[in-house]
Amino acid sequence: MTEPISVPVLFVTEPVLLPGMVVPLALDDAARAAVDAAQAHNDGKLLVAPRLEDRYPSFGVIASIVQIGRVPGGGQAVVVKGEHRAQIGSGTTGPGSALWVEVTEVDEPTITDETKALAAEYKKLVLAMLQRREAWQLIDAVNKMSDPSDLADTSGYASWLTEVQKRQLLETPDVNERLQTLIDWTAEHIAETEVSEKIAEDVRTGMDKQQKEFLLRQQLAAIRKELGEDEPDGADDYRTRVEQAELPDNVREAAMREVGKLERSSDQSPETGWIRTWLDTVLDLPWNTTTDDNTDIAGAREILDADHHGLDDVKDRIVEYLAVRARRAQRGLQVVGGRGSGAVMVLAGPPGVGKTSLGESVARALGRKFVRVALGGVRDEAEIRGHRRTYVGALPGRIVRAIGEAGSMNPVVLLDEIDKVGSDFRGDPAAALLEVLDPAQNHTFRDHYLDLDLDLSDVVFLATANVIENIPSALLDRMELVTIDGYTEDDKVAIARDYLLPRQRERAALEESEVSVTDEALREIAADYTREPGVRQFERMLAKMMRKVATNLAAEKATAPVTVEKSDLVDYLGRPRFTPESEERTAVPGVATGLAVTGMGGDVLFIEANSTDSDGKPGLQLTGQLGDVMKESAQIALSYVRAHADSLGVDPEALNRTIHVHVPAGAVPKDGPSAGVTMTTALVSMATGRKVRADVGMTGEVTLNGRVLPIGGLKQKLLAAQRNGLKTIFIPARNESDLDDVPAEVLDALEVKPMTDVAEIVAQALEPAEQAVSQAA
CATH class of the missing domain: 3.30.230.10 (Ribosomal Protein S5; domain 2)
Structure with missing residues (x-):
């Protein structure tokens, strides 16, 4: 280090002066005294040091006075140029009223290869920052700098560094340490800038897209208006659709209220989508659409007998329902929408007796649309009553969706596996079914999504169950119980001969002339191969038999016609599964x-x-x-x-x-x-x-x-x-x-x-x- 010298000191709050910087400083009385002392007694040299509240500064910059003048506001100012970094020692006395201190100039560091490498890295980061800001003149000045210490001290002009950071650089005489610190700060700032710019670009792009869509939408509306065309998805179109739709009065009033809300809401409002979805659902429902029932009682019974063997109880009930409907129609009594005019039955019995397929036959006999609603494993009450419209992804319940799928207000709805409905924290679906299946209440069924009264009184509800005890008593009380206990051995033989065997023959691509099964063989299958109340396993056995017959015919191990006897069952089906025990x-x-x-x-x-x-x-x-x-x-x-x-x-x-x-x-x-x-x-x-x-x-x-x-x-x-x-x-x-x-x-x-x-x-x-x-x- 050089010998200590005495210089007047000028304390400044901001900016922090580093060697090589030229900055203007406002002059108060203390600063004026330091400037006068420097001009009169020290060849215009003075020490510029930061004013700190918690401690006395340890470093400053020996600066020369470039010019004294006035700022635009009228106050006095001085322009100084930083020359050397100096370490502040003890105070001393000097001429004038200024404060004098002893300082020691910091020697210029030795330039090493590490210093050059750090300087090159820092220069690269600085140039990247300046290129982002398109500061081409500063880029040229930085490119011309070769001294690592001078390059590091240009950070005094950096707007992305705080005053605290700049003071830290002032108090770091080692150039390598100074450059490493600047590299870390500058790289961190560049990363933050890139993220901020990306976010700003995304926001700007989104806003530009919204503005573009809004402008195009306004232009499209103006073009359609000039052409006299209506906007297909606008509120005006919904108003027209509601006015032209055949809706009950209460439904029309509710739909018009929602259309009014749609007209007053913005396209960007999420409520707009909810309203449009609700209106589409309401307009798609067949509020005044019904199918005409088949009044041919004998023909309906023939359809039921042709599809199913036995099951006289449920067939009689359907025929009775048709007979009553026909007599009410002949006498001009109310048929559609009357309280309790529909039928609600539960078909209870073991698996495989034809409960589910019977629903389709009932619909054909009545001349109605058929919809199946699977309830097995349903645990959410909203599956029956629908979700509130405020929920994301809200939908009407399964009953409303079934009506919409059928396209009429009087379909046959099969509620399959009603005894397997569960309940948990989301509610009790069985309790929600009480209103659906109560003939005294379902003319005003209210779905949570629609929030409108829906008349279900003319719907024929058929429910199926395996175990009656699993159905809640309150729910069972609202339905007519029809038990299907199973088939006798003679019934199974007749069903297999008239229904199952022809179906499995067709699926195996076999003709009736190619294969036949004797009644004794069918009876043996029912007795010793499939002891079950229904015929599901029986049909699987027949399918297995037909596949083996088709295989034998294809492999030329047999020639048509093939007659399956009782003695042939072991070859086709294996040994009997059941024996008297x-x-x-x-x-x-x-x-x-x-x-x-x-x-x-x-x-x-x-x-x-x-x-x-x-x-x-x-x-x-x-x-x-x-x-x-x-x-x-x-x-x-x-x-x-x-x-x-x-x-x-x-x-x-x-x-x-x-x-x-x-x-x-x-x-x-x-x-x-x-x-x-x-x-x-x-x-x-x-x-x-x-x-x-x-x-x-x-x-x-x-x-x-x-x-x-x-x-x-x-x-x-x-x-x-x-x-x-x-x-x-x-x-x-x-x-x-x-x-x-x-x-x-x-x-x-x-x-x-x-x-x-x-x-x-x-x-x-x-x-x-x-x-x-x-x-x-």
Whole structure:
């Protein structure tokens, strides 16, 4: 460093002066004194240093006075040029009233290769900044600079650096450190500038596009106006469409209110899109469109009989509906829109009995449009009632959409799988269906999206369900229940011969002259290959058979015509899946055959009882995933047997053990009251050692006094008994009236015995004892 020198000092708030800079400075009294002292005693040299509030400055710039004058406002000013960076020492005295300090000039640093590399990098960034601003004169000046320190000190002119940053540069004598700091700051600023410019460009482009679209839209409107054409998507077009549409008065008033809102709203408003979508939905609905019903009662019945075998209950109900409608029309009574004039029915039965396909046949018989609404797994109430229009992506509910899809106000709407509707935090769709399916209310059904009354009273609603118990009671109360319990073996053969076999022949590209199946083969398939209440699996078996026939004909392994006999089924379908097992299962004491109803229809249920030594402590153990009702039935049955041991021929000591009651297929949940008599019979069989007859099945609820109480699902249970080869069935006496619904061929194949006392069932169900009453081991 050089020797210290004394110079007057001029403190400035801004700007920060760096070596090489020429700046004007306003003069106050202190600054005037420093300038006068510099001119009079120091050859016009003075120190310019930043004024700091928190500390005394450590560095300044020795500057020379270039000119003294006045600023445009009239005040005095001085133009100074920075020359050397100097380190400020202690204060000293000097002539005049100015403040003098001792300073030491900072030596110029040695230029190294690192310094040159940093200078080149910084120059590149500075030139990039200046090119963005198109400052061509400054670009030339920067290009001419070769000294790294001078290049770094030009940052004093940089508008993107703050005063604090510039003071930091002033107080950094090392040129390498100064250049590195400037490179970091400048690169960061360039990155921020690029992002800001991109955002500004995007905003400007978007605004330009909106302005362009607005201008073009205004020009297009003016051109259409001159040509006398209406704008297709404008509010005027909606007003015309509403005025010309055939709408009910209340709907027209609501639509005109929305058209008024559309006319007053801006095209950029999101509400405009909502209103247009709502108006399009309303205008697309068939408010006053209906189809004429078929008044030919005999013809409608022929259509139903041609499409489905049996199902007389639902066919009779549809024919009755047509007959009433025809008589009301003849007498000039209200037919369309009358309260409760529509029909609401639920077809309940196991899978595969034709519930869904029956809806299409009903529509054809009535001469109406058909729409299917799948409800399985629906958990959102808005699926039925629609969404509020304020929600993004709002839509009307499925009922309104079905009406729009049908194109008429009196279609046949099939609500498929209504027993599989769920509920969660989004609401209860089953509760929303109450208004839809209530004949006394659905003439004013209100969808949340439309917010208008929709008349559903002339719609024929058909619902399907597998399990009636899964339908909420309030909903079931609003519908007519028509049960389809399944088909008998004769029914299945007739259905296969008249419907299934022709359809599968056609799908396999076979002619009737090329392949035929005997009735004995069809009966064997129904009995031993597909024990089901419906015919879905039956049709799959026929499809498999037709594919094999087609394959054999193509491979020349067979020649037409092919006749499938009963003996050929093993070759086409494999071995039978079902064989009679009642005789095998009841070959030991303690096993009784009961009848049950599941979601798949009727079925047989084997109940087993056994006992183990319990050291004189009697107990009851239940297995087979039984529900609470079946557990109670087992306890009641055991209590009854213990209380009436003498009359039943049971040694009381045989029951003072741990009694184990098991219902096989433990992975399947089981519940219901109809197993009481079966459990009682199994317990007596176990205790006496007498086997239960293999051809006997039974159903009924039992009381502690041995009374046999009625049960449900009798028809499905008897169909299951026939399918499984049982011959004698014990039922509650109070269910005898239900036998009217059972097909005659089923009753001919079974000996159905109504009973009132479980002791009578036990006496007739057990095989005769070879000796006196034996005790259970």
